[in-house]
Amino acid sequence: METYFKKIGIEFDCQQCGKCCDTDGYVFVSVREAGRMARYLSLSRKEFLEQFTRKVKGNLVFKSGVREKCLFLEKGKCRVYSVRPAQCRDFPYWEEHFDDKKEIQAAQKYCQGLKAPWSSVA
Numbered sequence: 001m002e003t004y005f006k007k008i009g010i011e012f013d014c015q016q017c018g019k020c021c022d023t024d025g026y027v028f029v030s031v032r033e034a035g036r037m038a039r040y041l042s043l044s045r046k047e048f049l050e051q052f053t054r055k056v057k058g059n060l061v062f063k064s065g066v067r068e069k070c071l072f073l074e075k076g077k078c079r080v081y082s083v084r085p086a087q088c089r090d091f092p093y094w095e096e097h098f099d100d101k102k103e104i105q106a107a108q109k110y111c112q113g114l115k116a117p118w119s120s121v122a
């Protein structure tokens with residue numbers, strides 16, 4: 001995915017600003033990821049699920065509201081960074097960003113590490 005981004009001229013260099021954790025949207029988490037995070041926080045998976053997650057249309061997401069910062073963001077840093085969900089680890093290499101200028105532009109509004117030369121993407 002990273003290679004594909006480079007091929008179409010999109011550059012990414014994370015500036016560690018934490019803004020992607022403080023923007024619109026759900027953070028999806030799998031049961032397996034929840035288990036890993038629970039162990040990291042010395043909780044049972046059940047405790048973790050009750051405390052930090054809820055279901056949206058059958059999907060497990062963090063309890064933070066759609067327009068709220070992630071509940072694991074503290075002083076601009078992720079407090080579960082080493083066990084964060086794939087959605088967080090993979091950003092900005094998400095499928096919806098491929099070949100979709102609007103999605104990339106939306107991400108660029110908060111991510112200063114994302115650069116796209118539109119002339120080569122159009």
Ligand code: SF4
Pocket residue numbers: 020021027070071072073077078079080081084085088
């Ligand atoms: S889990 Fe961590 S990396 Fe993912 S959105 Fe929350 S604070 Fe950001």
Ligand code: SF4
Pocket residue numbers: 013014015016017018019020021091092110111112113114
């Ligand atoms: S918004 Fe972009 S630059 Fe800032 S931490 Fe997130 S990925 Fe890195």
